[in-house]
Amino acid sequence: MARIVMKFGGTSMAGIERIRSVAARVKREWEAGNEIAVVVSAMAGETDRLVGFCREASSLYDPKEYDVVVSAGEQITSGLLAIALQAIGVPARSWLGWQLPVHTSDAFAKARIEDIETGTLLASMGAREVAVVPGFQGVHDGRISTLGRGGSDTSAVAVAAAVKADRCDIYTDVDGVYTTDPRIVPRARKLKKVTYEEMLELASVGAKVLQTRSVGLAMKENVRIQVLSSFTGEDAPMADTLPGTMIVGEEEIDVERQLITGIAHDKNEAKITLTAVPDKPGAVAAIFGPLAEANINVDMIIQNIAHQSAGSASATDVTFTVPSSDLARSIETLNQAKAAIGFSELTHDTRVAKISVVGVGMRSHAGVAATMFKTLGERGINILAITTSEIKVSVLIEEDYTELAVRVLHTAYGLDAEIEAA
Amino acid sequence: MARIVMKFGGTSMAGIERIRSVAARVKREWEAGNEIAVVVSAMAGETDRLVGFCREASSLYDPKEYDVVVSAGEQITSGLLAIALQAIGVPARSWLGWQLPVHTSDAFAKARIEDIETGTLLASMGAREVAVVPGFQGVHDGRISTLGRGGSDTSAVAVAAAVKADRCDIYTDVDGVYTTDPRIVPRARKLKKVTYEEMLELASVGAKVLQTRSVGLAMKENVRIQVLSSFTGEDAPMADTLPGTMIVGEEEIDVERQLITGIAHDKNEAKITLTAVPDKPGAVAAIFGPLAEANINVDMIIQNIAHQSAGSASATDVTFTVPSSDLARSIETLNQAKAAIGFSELTHDTRVAKISVVGVGMRSHAGVAATMFKTLGERGINILAITTSEIKVSVLIEEDYTELAVRVLHTAYGLDAEIEAA
Missing domain, CATH: 3.30.2130.10 (VC0802-like)
Structure with a gap:
C-alpha cells in the first residue's frame, strides 16, 4: 500500500472519453490498495478560452476576478472525473481549492501555495475515497486565487508534500525524460532517474516536461516525482513498474552513474x-x-x-x-x-x-x-x-x-x- | 436612491460584447445613486454544454459533483461582468454562492434557497460597490449546490428579498407581459401591472417570461418584480421609467382594473x-x-x-x-x-x-x-x-x-x- 498523488494534464482531460480512460487508470492504482489523490488540469484549450474572455473584457482586468473566471476550468474537470470514477465503482469526491483549503499568497493570478490543510483530505483518502483536486487554484482571504499558467504541476507536488505521498505521478504527453530531444537524436535514451537539480537545468533550457516551479518545490519538499505517459493503454503495467522517469534527490542516484x-x-x-x-x-x-x-x-x-x-x-x-x-x-x-x-x-x-x-x-x-x-x-x-x-x-x-x-x-x-x- | 436587484439571462451574457452592454446599463442605474446587486445567468448554451458533459460521464451522476460542474457557468459570467464594470469605472466584485453564503437545502441539483447572509453584501452595496452574484448556485454543508434549470430568476428574487430591495428588475428576451401572445394577436397590449397569482397562472399555462418558482417566491416574500427587455439600446430611459411590466401584490392593482x-x-x-x-x-x-x-x-x-x-x-x-x-x-x-x-x-x-x-x-x-x-x-x-x-x-x-x-x-x-x- 502506498499513498500516491496522480496528476493529469489538459490533453488527458480533453473530453469525456479521455476522462473515462483517466478514471480507468486511477481505478487500477486504487484497486491495488493505494490511497489516491488526483490533481487535474482544465480541458485542453479551456484555460485559453477563459483567459481570452478576461482580456476581451478589459486589458487591465482585476486579477481577483480573473481568478474567479479561469479557476472554473479545473472545477469542471474535477467534478467530471469524480463522476467518471463513481461510474466505475470507485468512491470519489472533488475538493476545490477553497474547500480543502489550499491557502495561497495574496498575489492573485500568480499566487504561491503557502499551506494545504490535510485533515479532511487524509480522512477521505484513508476511507478508500479517491480525492479529486483541481490544480492551479487555491484561496486567499476567502477569495479564489490561481497559481499562474502551468500551475497544476505545482499543485500536484504541493498536495504530495502535504499528504507526505510516497510518490507524485505526473502523467503527460511524453513518456519520460530523455537524454535529449528524441526528434533530433533517435538514439536518445529515456532516463530511469534524474535529480531535481538536473531536471531544473533541463527544464529551464528547453526540455518542456514539467513546470520549473513544480520541480523546485519537489526538491525543497523532497517529493519523488515520476513522469509517465498518459497515452499508454489500459493494459500497461502499474505506475510503479512503468518505465517512466523518476525525479529524485541526488542520494538516490547511483554512484556509478x-x-x-x-x-x-x-x-x-x-x-x-x-x-x-x-x-x-x-x-x-x-x-x-x-x-x-x-x-x-x-x-x-x-x-x-x-x-x-x-x-x-x-x-x-x-x-x-x-x-x-x-x-x-x-x-x-x-x-x-x-x-x-x-x-x-x-x-x-x-x-x-x-x-x-x-x-x-x-x-x-x-x-x-x-x-x-x-x-x-x-x-x-x-x-x-x-x-x-x-x-x-x-x-x-x-x-x-x-x-x-x-x-x-x-x-x-x-x-x-x-x-x-x- | 433605491436598492435594486438587476437580473440578466443567458442571452444577455452571451459573449463579451453583450456583457459590456449589460455593464453599461448597470452603470446608469448606479450613477443615479442606487445601490445595486446584479444576478447573472451563464452564457447562453454553456449550462447545456456542462450538463451534457455530466450526462456523458454517467447517466447516474452524483448530483453533488454535477453541481460542482454546472455552477461553473455562472461563476465565469459573474467574474467577467465584474471585470467589465470595473473597466468603465464602476467598483464591482463577484460574490459566489459559497462566499455570501447562499444557504440551500441538501437537495443537490434541485436545491431550494433557505437563507442568504446579507452582512457583507449590504456593506459592499452600501459602499457604492456593485455586487455581482451568480444565479442558480448556493452552498450546503460546505459543498456547492444548484437550484435546478432556470434557477437564476429564483436567485434574483431571493437576493431581492434578503436585501429588502425596492425592486427586482428581470431583463429578458421579451419586453414585458402581454395580454396574450402578440404573435397571435397583434393588438395584444403590454400589461403595466399584473399580480403574482395571475403571473403564476399565465406562466404555468405557457407565457414563458419568468420561472414559476421565482414568481411564487416573490409572492411569498412580497418582492416587486419588473420585467424588462434586455435589448433596449443604451439611450433607453431608466428602468424605473421604462414601460416594462410590474409584477406586484393584489393591493397594488387598481380597483377599476x-x-x-x-x-x-x-x-x-x-x-x-x-x-x-x-x-x-x-x-x-x-x-x-x-x-x-x-x-x-x-x-x-x-x-x-x-x-x-x-x-x-x-x-x-x-x-x-x-x-x-x-x-x-x-x-x-x-x-x-x-x-x-x-x-x-x-x-x-x-x-x-x-x-x-x-x-x-x-x-x-x-x-x-x-x-x-x-x-x-x-x-x-x-x-x-x-x-x-x-x-x-x-x-x-x-x-x-x-x-x-x-x-x-x-x-x-x-x-x-x-x-x-x-
Missing part, C-alpha cells in the same frame, strides 16, 4: 549587442539595471576587452541574451536608456540557440567543458557565448547548427543508446 | 382516454396512483357518466391530460397497470391545446366562464375538457383552433388595444 545526464537546446533566445559602451565604472549597471526593472531575464553576458582608439575614451562592446519573447521590450528599454548608457549602436540576432550539457556527475569530473568546446570546434561550430553552473555548461551558437551540435555532443558524452543486435 | 388580465395557450398537452374502465370504488385511484408515482402531472380530468350495457358490469370512459413530454412514459405506466385498472382500450391525442383566461377580477364577477363557452361555441369550437381555479378558466380544444380561440376571446373580454386614430 554517467558523467552527463542530458543535452538540452533552446532556440528561444535572442542576442543583443551594444557597441562602443564607455569603459567606466557603472556602465554595466546602466545597461542591466533598466532591464531588471522591466522584469527581463538576462542570461548570458560577454564583455569584450576594452579597446582604445586614438583620441577617444576607451570603449567596449557588450553582448548578452534575453528570451526572444522579451526582445522587443528589451530594445525599447535600452533605447530609452541610450543617453545614460552611452552606447553607439544596438544590434540584435534571434538566429541563435543555446546548447547545454547537464549532469550532477560533472561536479567531480574536470574536462566536461573542454570536451564540449573541442567537439563543437571539430565540426566548425562557432561558440558565441558561454555560461556555466555547477552542473551545467551552456554555449550560444548559430541556430542553424542546433541539431548538429546536439547530435555530436550526445555521441561525444557516450549517451547514444546501444543498437540492439539483429 | 379589467375583469380579465390575459389569455394564455399551451400546445404542450396530450390527451389520454381509457375506455370501459369498471365503474367501481378505487378505479380512479388505480389510474392516477401509478402516474403520480411516476411523477407525471395530470392536469384536466373528465369522467363520463357510467353506461351499463346488458349483461355486463357498468363501465365508464376516463379522459385526462398530461404534458406531451410525459406522454410516452404515461402510456407505458398505464399499460403496465392495465390489469389492475381493467380498462379496455387506451387512445391518445397530442393535437389538443389548452386555452386559459386569467384575471383576479373574476373573483368578484360571475359569468366569465359563460362568456368563454358562448364565444367559443359561436365559432364552432368544441370544448373537450374544462378546469377552473379561483382566477382562471381553462378549456381543452382541438389544436387547429388555438389561434382562432385566442383571438376571439381576446376581443370578447375587451383586451384588444385601441387602434390609434390616424
Whole structure:
C-alpha cells in the first residue's frame, strides 16, 4: 500500500472519453490498495478560452476576478472525473481549492501555495475515497486565487508534500525524460532517474516536461516525482513498474552513474549587442539595471576587452541574451536608456540557440567543458557565448547548427543508446 | 436612491460584447445613486454544454459533483461582468454562492434557497460597490449546490428579498407581459401591472417570461418584480421609467382594473382516454396512483357518466391530460397497470391545446366562464375538457383552433388595444 498523488494534464482531460480512460487508470492504482489523490488540469484549450474572455473584457482586468473566471476550468474537470470514477465503482469526491483549503499568497493570478490543510483530505483518502483536486487554484482571504499558467504541476507536488505521498505521478504527453530531444537524436535514451537539480537545468533550457516551479518545490519538499505517459493503454503495467522517469534527490542516484545526464537546446533566445559602451565604472549597471526593472531575464553576458582608439575614451562592446519573447521590450528599454548608457549602436540576432550539457556527475569530473568546446570546434561550430553552473555548461551558437551540435555532443558524452543486435 | 436587484439571462451574457452592454446599463442605474446587486445567468448554451458533459460521464451522476460542474457557468459570467464594470469605472466584485453564503437545502441539483447572509453584501452595496452574484448556485454543508434549470430568476428574487430591495428588475428576451401572445394577436397590449397569482397562472399555462418558482417566491416574500427587455439600446430611459411590466401584490392593482388580465395557450398537452374502465370504488385511484408515482402531472380530468350495457358490469370512459413530454412514459405506466385498472382500450391525442383566461377580477364577477363557452361555441369550437381555479378558466380544444380561440376571446373580454386614430 502506498499513498500516491496522480496528476493529469489538459490533453488527458480533453473530453469525456479521455476522462473515462483517466478514471480507468486511477481505478487500477486504487484497486491495488493505494490511497489516491488526483490533481487535474482544465480541458485542453479551456484555460485559453477563459483567459481570452478576461482580456476581451478589459486589458487591465482585476486579477481577483480573473481568478474567479479561469479557476472554473479545473472545477469542471474535477467534478467530471469524480463522476467518471463513481461510474466505475470507485468512491470519489472533488475538493476545490477553497474547500480543502489550499491557502495561497495574496498575489492573485500568480499566487504561491503557502499551506494545504490535510485533515479532511487524509480522512477521505484513508476511507478508500479517491480525492479529486483541481490544480492551479487555491484561496486567499476567502477569495479564489490561481497559481499562474502551468500551475497544476505545482499543485500536484504541493498536495504530495502535504499528504507526505510516497510518490507524485505526473502523467503527460511524453513518456519520460530523455537524454535529449528524441526528434533530433533517435538514439536518445529515456532516463530511469534524474535529480531535481538536473531536471531544473533541463527544464529551464528547453526540455518542456514539467513546470520549473513544480520541480523546485519537489526538491525543497523532497517529493519523488515520476513522469509517465498518459497515452499508454489500459493494459500497461502499474505506475510503479512503468518505465517512466523518476525525479529524485541526488542520494538516490547511483554512484556509478554517467558523467552527463542530458543535452538540452533552446532556440528561444535572442542576442543583443551594444557597441562602443564607455569603459567606466557603472556602465554595466546602466545597461542591466533598466532591464531588471522591466522584469527581463538576462542570461548570458560577454564583455569584450576594452579597446582604445586614438583620441577617444576607451570603449567596449557588450553582448548578452534575453528570451526572444522579451526582445522587443528589451530594445525599447535600452533605447530609452541610450543617453545614460552611452552606447553607439544596438544590434540584435534571434538566429541563435543555446546548447547545454547537464549532469550532477560533472561536479567531480574536470574536462566536461573542454570536451564540449573541442567537439563543437571539430565540426566548425562557432561558440558565441558561454555560461556555466555547477552542473551545467551552456554555449550560444548559430541556430542553424542546433541539431548538429546536439547530435555530436550526445555521441561525444557516450549517451547514444546501444543498437540492439539483429 | 433605491436598492435594486438587476437580473440578466443567458442571452444577455452571451459573449463579451453583450456583457459590456449589460455593464453599461448597470452603470446608469448606479450613477443615479442606487445601490445595486446584479444576478447573472451563464452564457447562453454553456449550462447545456456542462450538463451534457455530466450526462456523458454517467447517466447516474452524483448530483453533488454535477453541481460542482454546472455552477461553473455562472461563476465565469459573474467574474467577467465584474471585470467589465470595473473597466468603465464602476467598483464591482463577484460574490459566489459559497462566499455570501447562499444557504440551500441538501437537495443537490434541485436545491431550494433557505437563507442568504446579507452582512457583507449590504456593506459592499452600501459602499457604492456593485455586487455581482451568480444565479442558480448556493452552498450546503460546505459543498456547492444548484437550484435546478432556470434557477437564476429564483436567485434574483431571493437576493431581492434578503436585501429588502425596492425592486427586482428581470431583463429578458421579451419586453414585458402581454395580454396574450402578440404573435397571435397583434393588438395584444403590454400589461403595466399584473399580480403574482395571475403571473403564476399565465406562466404555468405557457407565457414563458419568468420561472414559476421565482414568481411564487416573490409572492411569498412580497418582492416587486419588473420585467424588462434586455435589448433596449443604451439611450433607453431608466428602468424605473421604462414601460416594462410590474409584477406586484393584489393591493397594488387598481380597483377599476379589467375583469380579465390575459389569455394564455399551451400546445404542450396530450390527451389520454381509457375506455370501459369498471365503474367501481378505487378505479380512479388505480389510474392516477401509478402516474403520480411516476411523477407525471395530470392536469384536466373528465369522467363520463357510467353506461351499463346488458349483461355486463357498468363501465365508464376516463379522459385526462398530461404534458406531451410525459406522454410516452404515461402510456407505458398505464399499460403496465392495465390489469389492475381493467380498462379496455387506451387512445391518445397530442393535437389538443389548452386555452386559459386569467384575471383576479373574476373573483368578484360571475359569468366569465359563460362568456368563454358562448364565444367559443359561436365559432364552432368544441370544448373537450374544462378546469377552473379561483382566477382562471381553462378549456381543452382541438389544436387547429388555438389561434382562432385566442383571438376571439381576446376581443370578447375587451383586451384588444385601441387602434390609434390616424
